[in-house]
Amino acid sequence: MILVINSGSSSIKFKLYKKEPSQDNQTVLEGIAERITLDGILTIKYKDNRTTWNMDFQNHESAVKGILSKFQDLGVIKTIDEIVAIGFRIVNGGSITEPTIINDKVYKAIFDSIEFAPLHNPGALVAIDAFKKITPNAILVGNFDNAFHHTIPKSNFLYPLPIEWYKKYNVRKFGFHGLSYQYIVEKFAELAKENKENLNLVICHLGSGSSMACIQNGLSLDTTMGFTPLGGLMMGTRSGNIDPSILEFITKKLSMTISEVTEMLNKKSGLLGMSEISADMRDLILASAKGNDNAKLAVNKYEQTVADNIVTFVNRLPYVDAIIFTAGIGENSPENRQGIIDKIKILNVNLDQTANNEKNDSFKLISANSSAIPVYVIRTDEESMIYQNTLSFLK
Structure with a gap:
């Protein structure tokens, strides 16, 4: 199984996919863990049924444990090791230009980019920390919303500001929603042949x-x-x-x-x-x-x-x-x-x-x-x- 994660400061959206691509629907289930650190609500849509549980989510780690335990309760997985890879949506990865395995260097790049995405990157990092601890055998892959826009030429990404602000502090246009744009370009190319x-x-x-x-x-x-x-x-x-x-x-x-x-x-x-x-x-x-x-x-x-x-x-x-x-x-x-x-x-x-x-x-x-x-x-x-x-x- 492959798990896709979009994490915020108090929520984790998730979608579970089959590992092997097939002609039928590859999605197994989807849902969201909400109100993390407050109390906890977990909602999962599985086989056209939507179920909600009141949970105790003291932090992202307890939310991850709750999500995975429900996967097992539903019979979707028998063991956590059946989840072989986890893809994370990350808003800003700085100069990273493509999806990449989250190693120490990539983790640092995400951390260093918090100042550019203070509302988003911290939530991604706490989710990465939680899954790294609870699913140690899974491959963790970062997918960056700004990466698609790395092809924007300097004449378009620079602001009319002192150039030293860009050279010293990386003040520039990053662009976002890149994963959506990547999908639309590829989907249009496919359907329009x-x-x-x-x-x-x-x-x-x-x-x-x-x-x-x-x-x-x-x-x-x-x-x-x-x-x-x-x-x-x-x-x-x-x-x-x-x-x-x-x-x-x-x-x-x-x-x-x-x-x-x-x-x-x-x-x-x-x-x-x-x-x-x-x-x-x-x-x-x-x-x-x-x-x-x-x-x-x-x-x-x-x-x-x-x-x-x-x-x-x-x-x-x-x-x-x-x-x-x-x-x-x-x-x-x-x-x-x-x-x-x-x-x-x-x-x-x-x-x-x-x-x-x-x-x-x-x-x-x-x-x-x-x-x-x-x-x-x-x-x-x-x-x-x-x-x-x-x-x-x-x-």
Whole structure:
């Protein structure tokens, strides 16, 4: 068995796969351990049944033990050694450019990158520590969200700041959601029967955390997220790009520290901040339909930001094979897809309303025949990408 782990400071999402690839569904089960250090809730979906247990998760190690014990109770594994490899999603691995076995050097790189991903990397490390202790015979593989973007040229990843900030402190655009982009590029190449090295794409990964990627010849040319996942597009609770002078202005007005204001930019801004209603796009679409002006403002702002970046990225490419929507909003919100495309004025891109409004499957063309650029919806699967990456180390 191969286990895929996405760990936060108080939760561990997991998905268990068969070791040997097969034609049928390779997923065995999936679930999440939540409220770690508070009390503990474990939910597992197995054979179309979803079961929840109240647990005592004092730390990540006890959560890992609880997860694995339930695997055994369900009869999925007899012994822990049946899990031969574990793939971890890690947001920032610094200069690491591909999936790799987690040895002392890689562990240090993850630790050293905490300052670039303080909300994500610590959770990954405590999960790695727990599994290393409890599953000592399993191969541990790091899969890095920023690694896909290592092909971005210096002219695109550098900020217009003193160059010594980059040379001394590595202040640069890293980019994130790389596992999703890797999956989408490979999936589109497979289904379109094209070599990924020939593909030029604009991918819109739109969810609670939103970003976009400009893909040239199958590689990342540019992306919207930057030094941290706070930069780029407006998101559920994140501001995205703003005038940096706002930070100094608000720290003085509210007598707050830079850290406190940054916390607000991360957790109380974006859709939530503008609407004063919700960070969930579904709530805002409903509120907009009922005439709530703040909800309309937030939705329109979000759609306009995505539309503007589509135009920017199309302009970077010699031609575009497809514009692709993916992730929670991108996959499931025909209203937002239509709103975004309607706000693109300079390109002859338009949707087939019937196709756009149909319930989404894993791969769907939603543009009209008259559209100058095909538009697709593709369901992303970052866990599957981690599984494939991890599986390669067993061959």
